[in-house]
Amino acid sequence: MNRRAQTLLALLALALLxxxxxxxxxxxxxxxxxxxxAFTGQAWNVMMGFAGQLSLGHSLYVGVGxxxxxxxxxxxxxxxxxGLWLAILLCVLLGAAIGFLAFRFGISGVYxxxxxxxxxxxxxxxxDHIDWLGGPGGLFIKVAQRDQIDLLNFRGPPAMYYYAMLxxxxxxxxxxxxxxxxxxGYYWQAIREDEExxxxxxxxxFRWKMLAVILSAAMTAVSGVFFAFYYxxxxxxxxxxxxxxxxIILGPIIGGIGTLFGPILGAAVLTLLADGIxxxxxxxxxxxxxxKQVFYGIVLLVVIMFLPNGIWPTLARRLGIxxxx
Amino acid sequence: xPLDLVTNVLIAGVLTGLVYGLMALGxxxxxxxxxxxxxxxxxxxxxAMYAAVLLFAQWQLDPFLAILPVAAxxxxxxxxxxxxxxxxxxxxxxxxxxxLLVAVAIIMVNALLMVFGPSARNVQVEYQLESFAxxxxxxxxxxxxxxxxxxxxxxxxxxxxxxxxxxKAIRACADNYLGAKVVGLDVKHLYxxxxxxxxxxxxxxxxxxxxxxxxxPLLGPGYTLLAFVIVIVxxxxxxxGALLGGVLIGVSEAMAGLFITxxxxxxxxxxxxxxxxxxxxxxxxxxxx
Numbered sequence: 001m002n003r004r005a006q007t008l009l010a011l012l013a014l015a016l017l018x019x020x021x022x023x024x025x026x027x028x029x030x031x032x033x034x035x036x037x038a039f040t041g042q043a044w045n046v047m048m049g050f051a052g053q054l055s056l057g058h059s060l061y062v063g064v065g066x067x068x069x070x071x072x073x074x075x076x077x078x079x080x081x082x083g084l085w086l087a088i089l090l091c092v093l094l095g096a097a098i099g100f101l102a103f104r105f106g107i108s109g110v111y112x113x114x115x116x117x118x119x120x121x122x123x124x125x126x127x128d129h130i131d132w133l134g135g136p137g138g139l140f141i142k143v144a145q146r147d148q149i150d151l152l153n154f155r156g157p158p159a160m161y162y163y164a165m166l167x168x169x170x171x172x173x174x175x176x177x178x179x180x181x182x183x184x185g186y187y188w189q190a191i192r193e194d195e196e197x198x199x200x201x202x203x204x205x206f207r208w209k210m211l212a213v214i215l216s217a218a219m220t221a222v223s224g225v226f227f228a229f230y231y232x233x234x235x236x237x238x239x240x241x242x243x244x245x246x247x248i249i250l251g252p253i254i255g256g257i258g259t260l261f262g263p264i265l266g267a268a269v270l271t272l273l274a275d276g277i278x279x280x281x282x283x284x285x286x287x288x289x290x291x292k293q294v295f296y297g298i299v300l301l302v303v304i305m306f307l308p309n310g311i312w313p314t315l316a317r318r319l320g321i322x323x324x325x
Numbered sequence: 326x327p328l329d330l331v332t333n334v335l336i337a338g339v340l341t342g343l344v345y346g347l348m349a350l351g352x353x354x355x356x357x358x359x360x361x362x363x364x365x366x367x368x369x370x371x372x373a374m375y376a377a378v379l380l381f382a383q384w385q386l387d388p389f390l391a392i393l394p395v396a397a398x399x400x401x402x403x404x405x406x407x408x409x410x411x412x413x414x415x416x417x418x419x420x421x422x423x424x425l426l427v428a429v430a431i432i433m434v435n436a437l438l439m440v441f442g443p444s445a446r447n448v449q450v451e452y453q454l455e456s457f458a459x460x461x462x463x464x465x466x467x468x469x470x471x472x473x474x475x476x477x478x479x480x481x482x483x484x485x486x487x488x489x490x491x492x493k494a495i496r497a498c499a500d501n502y503l504g505a506k507v508v509g510l511d512v513k514h515l516y517x518x519x520x521x522x523x524x525x526x527x528x529x530x531x532x533x534x535x536x537x538x539x540x541x542p543l544l545g546p547g548y549t550l551l552a553f554v555i556v557i558v559x560x561x562x563x564x565x566g567a568l569l570g571g572v573l574i575g576v577s578e579a580m581a582g583l584f585i586t587x588x589x590x591x592x593x594x595x596x597x598x599x600x601x602x603x604x605x606x607x608x609x610x611x612x613x614x
Contacts, residue, residue, distance in 0.1 A: 048420065054419070054420045054423070056423075101603055105602075105603050105604075105606065106606070107602060107603075107606055109419050110362050110419060110423070111557070111602060111606060113420075113423065114553055114557060114598075114602070115599065115602050117550065117553070118554070118595045118598045118599050118602070119599065121550060121591070121595050122592060122595040122596060122599065125588070125589060125591060125592040125595070126592060128588060128589075129586075129588070129589060136588075242546060242550070243546070246427060246431075253420075253424055257420075288439050289435075289438050289439070289442070289443060290434070290435030290436065290437075290438030290439040290542075291435070291439060292435075293431055293434070293435035293438075294431075294432055294435045294436055294439065296431060297428050297429070297430075297431035297432035297435065298428075298432060300424065300427070300428040300431065301425070301428040301429065301432070304421060304424050304425050304428060305410075305413075305425070308417060308421055
């Protein structure tokens with residue numbers, strides 16, 4: 001990272017830290033959403049961007065994480081800090097199971113992606129039939145007073161959620177930056193570029209791919225727990241749906257797969273775009289379902305066709321902060 | 326449970342499965358040759374279903390007659406989609422091709438939603454309510470006709486690939502991309518042809534499907550997944566496998582609806598998919614590469 005990049009990063013961090021002092025609740029909700037997608041995208045990026053394993057079923061971990069913490073809170077009054085660990089544990093086990101089955105049986109590429117979809121869809125329909133967690137009717141967490149900060153139960157004003165998400169996103173960025181420079185990061189990139197060559201060099205590809213899946217699942221579980229306590233309602237039809245998985249991966253893909261800032265930039269671009277369109281439509285009094293998603297699709301199409309490496313690499317060069325080659 | 330009820334449901338499952346099979350056949354042909362997974366497959370299916378519904382609403386055109394124009398239009402559109410959009414992506418990484426078609430699918434679903442709204446539409450023809458009776462066993466006329474049409478179209482496609490010059494050329498491309506280029510085949514054109522044929526299969530399946538279910542824009546992603554499940558169970562790239570997979574999934578859905586609960590029916594399909602992926606990843610009729 002050169003001097004210019006450090007300055008820009010410091011400025012961004014400062015702006016994000018003082019944002020709640022100036023911003024309205026609406027702006028805060030948008031900012032929180034951006035950070036949420038940045039964090040979740042970062043988690044997905046560990047698996048796909050670093051290790052080259054395409055998961056199209058990340059909604060599975062968001063959903064299981066969310067339902068675990070919310071279920072414990074709903075039935076036993078157990079706060080999210082306890083639920084978080086169980087959520088992470090469950091998602092790690094799930095990820096490990098999927099990874100173990102897939103990698104042991106030599107499933108990769110398209111087949112691996114389809115396997116992840118199949119597990120997510122299977123779970124979605126399964127949760128529709130778990131009455132203990134509300135079934136298709138949904139699970140609702142009581143919304144307590146909004147103006148008091150209750151950290152123990154993770155209840156509070158928008159600024160609390162914002163800072164929590166900011167901390168998570170910053171933590172994920174730091175973790176990923178460290179991972180990329182660690183032994184694991186180099187092994188992952190070797191596997192991503194050419195798995196057979198990596199294996200020939202003596203890298204235990206099975207073990208390192210498993211690590212990527214487990215780490216990604218654990219991080220996504222955290223975002224699931226946040227989701228549950230931020231939105232307070234969960235429906236299997238929504239949280240496990242494949243369109244949710246796709247929403248998660250749009251950010252990193254548009255921003256730049258395998259880069260550190262791609263997921264963050266992509267999340268910001270997409271969320272702002274989606275919100276801008278919603279605002280624009282309500283300003284003109286248009287109420288047609290699907291318009292927003294069509295724009296989503298077109299943006300994705302344009303980026304995929306003309307910026308196959310995402311926006312970030314190009315932008316970084318423009319800003320003069322790209323690594324010299 | 327009475328045996329004739331089970332038999333009736335079983336037969337309905339087989340016949341619906343044949344239409345599923347035709348839909349999946351399109352996906353399988355495209356993957357087998359172009360090596361691109363068409364993520365917009367179910368969305369194309371819903372567009373075809375809407376086309377049939379519109380033709381019926383406008384001119385009372387029977388869905389069986391709608392097959393011809395809809396399939397022709399889909400063939401041309403599929404050809405153009407391949408030549409303009411997908412061909413430049415052939416050398417890109419897998420996830421890139423995937424995301425291209427995901428984008429196309431998102432646009433298709435939501436464009437349908439914008440134009441037609443979320444409410445369900447259908448066609449009503451007389452033979453939908455009639456059935457052939459064989460003792461206590463009933464065959465819905467609409468299902469029998471649809472199943473038969475699906476088999477006939479599949480047979481046509483088999484014959485095309487087996488006997489025609491273009492069909493053989495396409496198979497040559499699928500077997501050896503470089504070799505096909507060396508002997509002077511116009512691979513890009515043949516890829517376009519393949520995608521067009523795959524799209525036409527979906528178009529026919531869509532016209533048949535409107536006789537069996539109501540259509541809403543949001544059916545698309547579900548059909549895409551269904552088509553994936555079928556071709557993977559049958560074997561990606563294997564034509565017979567797609568039909569077999571279709572019937573298998575049709576029957577398992579029908580049986581799960583009868584014995585477990587209708588809302589859990591696709592759970593059985595996904596369980597089947599996971600098992601096949603793990604223990605026979607090349608599919609039931611696929612060859613190991």
